[in-house]
Amino acid sequence: MSVLDVQGLRVSYDSRAGRREVVHGVDVSVGEGEVVALVGESGSGKSTTAHALIGLLPEGGRVDGGSIALGGVDITGWSQQRLRAVRGAQVGLVPQDPVSSLDPVRPIGVQVGEVLRLHGVRSAAVRRARVLELLERVGLDDPALRARQYPHELSGGMRQRVLIATAIALRPRLIIADEPTSALDVTVQRRILDLIDDLRREEGTSVLLVTHDLGVAADRAQRIVVLNQGRVVEQGPSAGILSSPADVYTRQLLADAPALAVGDFRRPAPALFLRDAAAAAAENPYVIVADGLVKEFAVHGRGREPFRAVDDVSFRVRRGTTHALVGESGSGKTTTARLVTRFLQPDAGRIELVGSSGELADIAGLRGEGLRRLRRRIQLVYQNPFSSLDPRQSVAQIVAEPLHNFREGTRAERSARAAELLDRVALPADLLERSPRELSGGQRQRVAIARALAIRPDVVVLDEAVSALDVTVQARILELLESLQQELGLTYLFISHDLAVVRRISHTVSVMRRGRVVEAGSTEDIFTSPAHEYTRELLAAVPGRSEVAA
Template identity: 45%
Template sequence: MTPVPAGAPLVEVDGLHISFGDVRAVDGLSFSLQPGAALGVVGESGSGKSASAYALLGLHRGTGARVSGTIRVAGIDVNAASDAELRSLRGGLAAMVFQDPLSSLDPYYTIGDQIAEVYRVHKGGSRRAARARAITVLDRVGIPDAARKSRSRPHEFSGGMRQRALIAMALACEPRLLIADEPTTALDVTVQAQILDLLHDLRRDEGLGLLLVTHDVGVAAESVDEVLVMRAGREVERGPVGPVLASPQEPYTKALLSAVPRLSPTPSGSTGDAAEPGAAGDTGNRASGRPRSAAVPSPRTVPGSGGAGTRPAAGEDVVIEAVGLGKSFGRGRAAFAAVDGVSLQVRRGETLGIVGESGSGKTTLGRMLVGLLEPSAGHVTRSGDVQMVFQDPVSSLNPRRSIGESVADPLRAAGERDDTRIRARVAELLARVGLDPDRYDGYPHEFSGGQRQRVGIARALAAEPKLIVCDEPVSALDVTTQAQVTALLAELQRELGLALVFVAHDLAVVRQVSDRVAVMRRGRIVEEGEVDVVYGAPKDPYTRQLLAAVPSLDPALAAVRRAARREEAHVAAA
């Protein structure tokens, strides 16, 4: 293959158009990327950012999509390339890291064998050499004891480790370009920070060009030199990441940034980044405008489970109380305590945020509060019906049943048999969450992610609960849809006096919606209190670690934090 001439762009896209049937996904997009540079492509779902990234590797070929315009990657004209040239490009000169590592890795083969196979396809050589290369790249991406771990299968890795394995696979053939499509969407903030630090180090050490596709503006700020904002298949704004995020020129970019949840308040009209967590003056959590319910007085801090807690005064309306909750899985030596001695209370009209990394026990706790899991120890007292809104509305809605019938399930379970009354009530609920009542007979696949989550909320409301437990309800949504769903929950809370338990790994979202917050680690609550106090002056080192890992919209602050994490890693390894 012809090498890229000195000074020539690594990627050059001119007048790119991509259509799927009558839908134009990308409409006249042009951009370039120099060797060693990093470009972030940011936009909401449906903006065309992933479709554009796939086109760089010719992944639309054979799918029925219509692609026109010029795409050159590492000196190759992608649209004119033969199938053999495209196979050499993919994984050889350019490699892609996808959003979901579980669906990208074969569950039946070891991680090392899968990486070695990629190496042999592109580089040839012996199995021994390919195996050695697999171990080398696994070590390079920070997987400990790489030789032993290379013999593991994907299900034996955590989410962050699987994403590292995908990056290692991408590095196997020393590509010039790395395309990362939402590489941190499902990861905890600390693991996300590790992956972003890794991508930054790879650029610095290997001279890789990076194209980062993300709906998370904070992730882009942490990782790229320039940012390209897309909407409806077109470029809205492009430029150096610092100026674009600090002083956006286009209304859409301003709206996108205003929807990003922050750890501390932002002055009215500003889209700049918030102060560092725990800094002086970091008080107040409702930069997005979430009002505290007038029915909820300011909590008082008293000793609680695992740290400072809040307990309602006598006579206040406690909706749910958990005392000494524990949940273990397995038996004997294999027993694992997912939740260990947690006590908490939630009042009418109040939101308790529960944060922690994967494995902290927060989802198990939420399921015990609702009654989906029986505790191994302790007990839960509920003063009324409790419902749950799940993380993934696709898997929680039956694809073979209309959304109207799904919303009607609690009504039928309560004994309602009159179809006319059921349809009328469901229509009210759909309208209440901002959906068209006439879409009763629509099926889940006909709705967007945000609309499906609204269906889940409508279904929860059907039982007229006093408390709704929301388990990662916005983790898969882009920032503007996140803002719409959290605003809906706040509105319902104000009007209906609902209590909410908001379980999430996104600390910025939790601050936006919560009155109090409980931080979980290894099944216990390590810190609990008013959200302003916990975020403004965290007492537990783990809480401080979580807050320091939240992406910053200020690239300069992101660089300072990255250097601090690197120094901490060196000290820990010494």
């Protein structure tokens, strides 16, 4: 008997034009102790399907048809009161975003204990003992301390472990894990997925894993169900789906998944634009030269030593190439990028920006007008396209804003330049008068790239610029960046924790850990012959490698 058996599920939402069906007759089942991956990009209906199973659709959502059986019991149409008895006790949910899923003003222990209280555990002492047991079970050190802490005092991986502890508190038969690792570094991601695997093996728990990452599905699921526009287009054993996908959409997902596309990293990296070596040698070939960068931050508390976020970091970036800074959260890569763009001032070291005629300019100490002129040469594209664009501006105003700030051109000329840039990033002209909220994540990131190109910079710093995007959208953005580099001779400083993406786009790599560069070299050398144990650990954590290599 299946733990979960869904037949013909249909879900709709309220819209201005009336009810709009978004899930069209989905069938999915999960057996005892089985992991089934529900795979698709944003808008495919996978999260809506998962939330519909336990009555957690947002306002305006409604199940219009089909059946949902849990352990052989049909729970279709149950009231919220009856479903509350199911949630936690029979089905545990691990949501995607631990930041929004945890109450910022309540201690961790209280939040984990709440599910026990709601399901009848009245004794505070019993609840506390079980909370400490759960926090230890999910691998948190010093459970008593963690129970007293607030969410902001924990790392992203720790917060996700807290959500898992909450989900397994009542030993449910099924865990629904909705993109549980999409916001995490690869090494933390692996540990979280390992934890879910351990719980499945030890407790016999079944898992419905909702993900857009086919690499994760390849590593962790026995079966894969592929959704596209609210319909199941393909499902079956993972090995069969990955080796012989029948549907064109599945084949596109596989082609766009960076880890699966580059396989086990023994294949040569994709050929990207590189300047002729002799031509480069005839002038100073480097655009960015960073030497001995140091950045410290004060730590609150009397007598406490400052925190050194960047510790003696050096690297060089050749003109027209992409240099990647990689590492986990807290490795110092984003702080280094902010030093290079001079949003932060280094405490020590030099940052030299090389002009087109080969002259060096130390930008570490720039202020005032000199710093303003630097902004013309270096532009930054942020990680989150949903927060980096002003919702009060139109797309045309956003793209033309740098031109306005530098008083470049007339209003008509700026408008023409905005239209030209939108075309260059492959967006239709009719988006110019729209607001960011009317665009998809991929469209917003293209707008951010267009804005960065407005004043014709030499260098573009991309800070996790594709990490918030689905693999298909991510692939299109990477293709765009490659073509722009070839057409315009741009130099990129690419900040990422995703080794598979770095493998695809970069020419050289610096691997950072705890503020220091532990290994650097060509992308080919780093990925095929890593010298440092930390680099090998990062590479081993990339999802999908073992499946493809096999």
